[in-house]
Amino acid sequence: xxxxxxxxxxxxxxxxxxxxxxxxxxxxxxxxxxxxxxxxxxxxxxxxxxxxxxxxxxxxxxxxxxxxxxxxxxxxxxxxxxxxxxxxxxxxxxxxxxxxxxxxxxxxxxxxxxxxxxxxxxxxxxxxxxxxxxxxxxxxxxxxxxxxxxxxxxxxxxxxxxxxxxxxxxxxxxxxxx
Amino acid sequence: xxxxxxxxxxxxxxxxxxxxxxxxxxxxxxxxxxxxxxxxxxxxxxxxxxxxxxxxxxxxxxxxxxxxxxxxxxxxxxxxxxxxxxxxxxxxxxxxxxxxxxxxxxxxxxxxxxxxxxxxxxxxxxxxxxxxxxxxxxxxxxxxxxxxxxxxxxxxxxxxxxxxxxxxxxxxxxxxxx
DNA sequence: GTTAGTGCAAACCTTTTGCAGCTCT
DNA sequence: AGAGCTGCAAAAGGTTTGCACTAAC
Numbered sequence: 533x534x535x536x537x538x539x540x541x542x543x544x545x546x547x548x549x550x551x552x553x554x555x556x557x558x559x560x561x562x563x564x565x566x567x568x569x570x571x572x573x574x575x576x577x578x579x580x581x582x583x584x585x586x587x588x589x590x591x592x593x594x595x596x597x598x599x600x601x602x603x604x605x606x607x608x609x610x611x612x613x614x615x616x617x618x619x620x621x622x623x624x625x626x627x628x629x630x631x632x633x634x635x636x637x638x639x640x641x642x643x644x645x646x647x648x649x650x651x652x653x654x655x656x657x658x659x660x661x662x663x664x665x666x667x668x669x670x671x672x673x674x675x676x677x678x679x680x681x682x683x684x685x686x687x688x689x690x691x692x693x694x695x696x697x698x699x700x701x702x703x704x705x706x707x708x709x710x
Numbered sequence: 711x712x713x714x715x716x717x718x719x720x721x722x723x724x725x726x727x728x729x730x731x732x733x734x735x736x737x738x739x740x741x742x743x744x745x746x747x748x749x750x751x752x753x754x755x756x757x758x759x760x761x762x763x764x765x766x767x768x769x770x771x772x773x774x775x776x777x778x779x780x781x782x783x784x785x786x787x788x789x790x791x792x793x794x795x796x797x798x799x800x801x802x803x804x805x806x807x808x809x810x811x812x813x814x815x816x817x818x819x820x821x822x823x824x825x826x827x828x829x830x831x832x833x834x835x836x837x838x839x840x841x842x843x844x845x846x847x848x849x850x851x852x853x854x855x856x857x858x859x860x861x862x863x864x865x866x867x868x869x870x871x872x873x874x875x876x877x878x879x880x881x882x883x884x885x886x887x888x
Numbered sequence: 889g890t891t892a893g894t895g896c897a898a899a900c901c902t903t904t905t906g907c908a909g910c911t912c913t
Numbered sequence: 914a915g916a917g918c919t920g921c922a923a924a925a926g927g928t929t930t931g932c933a934c935t936a937a938c
Contacts, residue, residue, distance in 0.1 A: 548892060548937055569927080584895050589928060605783055607840070612790070612903075613927060627828055630837060642827050646820040646841065650805055654814055655848035662785070663824065663841040670833035726912065726917060747902075762920050767903060790928075791902065 534620065535561045538600050547594065555579050556591045566604060566615040566626075566635060592616060599660065607666040609633050623647075625663035631672035638665075712798065713739045716778050725772065733757050734769045744782060744793040744804075744813060770794060777838070785844040787811050801825075803841035809850035816843075 535557060539549050549557075559575050560567065567575070573588045595601040595616075604615040607628045623643050627636040647658050668676060713735060717727050727735075737753050738745065745753070751766045773779040773794075782793040785806045801821055805814040825836050846854060 546892085550893065550937075552894075582895080586896080586929080587894060590893080593929090603786065607838075608781070611926075625824070625828065627832060627834055629834075636832055636834075638828050638831060640827060640831070642820060642824040646803070646824060647843070649818060649820050650803065650816050650843055653816060653818070654805060655851075656805055656807075656814070656843070657846040657851055658843055659808060659845040660785075661841070661843045663839070665825070665828055665834075665836055665839045667837040668835040673833075673835055724917085728912085728918065730919075760920080764904085764921080765919060768918085771904090789901080 538595075538618070541598060541600060542594075545598065547598075552576075552580065552583050552587050553591050555583065556588060560595075560601065560616060560618050561620065566606065566617060568613040568615050570613065572616070602660065602662065604662065605664065606635060607664050609666075623661065625665060627665045627667070629669040629672055630666050631668055631676065634669055636669070716773075716796070716798075719776060719778060720772075723776065725776075730754075730758065730761050730765050731769050733761065734766060738773075738779065738794060738796050739798070744784065744795060746791040746793050748791065750794070780838065780840065782840065783842065784813060785842050787844075801839065803843060805843045805845070807847040807850055808844050809846055809854065812847055814847070 538557060542549055542553075555576050556572060559572055559579075563575065565571075569585070569588050569592060572592070573583075573585045576583045576588060592601065592614075596603055600619060602617045602619055604617060604626060605612075606615055606626060607630070609628055609630065610633065621637075622639055625638040625643060627638055628634070643661070643663065646663075647661055650656055651658055716735060720727055720731075733754050734750060737750055737757075741753065743749075747763070747766050747770060750770070751761075751763045754761045754766060770779065770792075774781055778797060780795045780797055782795060782804060783790075784793055784804060785808070787806050787808065788811065799815075800817050803816040803821060805816055806812070821839070821841065824841075825839055828834055829836055
């Protein structure tokens with residue numbers, strides 16, 4: 533699937549591919565990232581400073597309705613906005629690290645298998661599927677362990693300090709009592 | 711897993727299980743539906759008219775952070791609010807009909823398989839996974855076909871009417887021309 | 889020349905925050 | 914007493930809508 537396919541699909545529906553929509557489609561296609569409405573708007577403004585935020589929302593809605601983009605939430609890691617993926621790639625799951633926010637994409641047949649199973653199990657006609665997985669990437673697993681170790685260390689030191697201060701108090705009382 | 715497990719988990723974290731929270735937990739547990747904050751609030755109001763909407767949001771946030779409920783979007787079929795599922799059942803996918811809004815739950819190993827594959831593929835530690843599938847339930851597939859047939863029929867009739875009116879015009883012109 | 893699309897401002901809906909008072913322990 | 918929790922009001926964040934003007938077919 534290509535950008536031209538998307539544009540063709542729009543024209544077929546009597547939707548006009550205006551200058552603004554062209555800009556937004558290009559950005560969605562090029563930018564490797566997962567953009568939300570605001571991010572897309574910021575990039576679009578660089579190409580056309582007059583382009584309005586509302587146009588971005590309207591275009592995204594249009595593309596979503598036409599099944600040309602997928603709407604993601606990325607586990608609400610950054611907030612409650614929606615992110616968008618053109619459907620130019622194969623179906624994939626999004627894997628979000630809950631510590632650093634990195635997003636990986638997982639392709640592979642377990643996804644197709646799941647889809648097929650749901651279709652046969654319910655006699656359901658699947659139109660779109662979305663899998664989002666939250667957890668910790670290999671890098672952050674290590675960092676979390678270090679953080680936990682450091683926290684435990686601080687606790688031990690705090691406990692030791694408390695003990696010292698208690699015994700100091702005892703000594704001080706003993707002195708006052710003479 | 712049971713409601714008591716959830717309550718225990720909260721207490722262990724130094725979280726108080728107050729009257730309000732008890733009400734909300736009961737409702738989440740009992741109601742078979744997928745409730746959103748507003749729906750939960752409406753039900754809670756019946757048991758305690760003083761209970762505030764904000765308390766609902768705060769409790770849901772707490773439960774989410776503790777990993778005691780899953781947050782769903784149900785493909786934004788009804789809007790952008792979030793829905794909540796206690797994690798008392800086995801992991802499952804949500805299957806949403808885009809015509810009637812019915813939500814089915816799919817259990818079964820393709821889900822576990824997908825999770826395992828992602829863990830091994832990325833060395834990722836999965837904490838929570840969410841699969842939402844949109845499409846048409848078997849019932850609505852039939853209805854959609856009927857709707858399409860009816861639309862085609864109307865088109866044919868409209869075309870026929872247009873032809874009639876054109877030939878009527880021709881006849882009228884002929885009459886006027888005498 | 890019609891129909892669709894745009895920009896602007898204002899509204900909307902869901903969710904969060906600040907704060908004073910209340911409640912468990 | 915002290916930490917945690919609640920209600921209220923107000924704000925925030927993201928998204929949609931009404932309307933007059935403009936651009937594409």
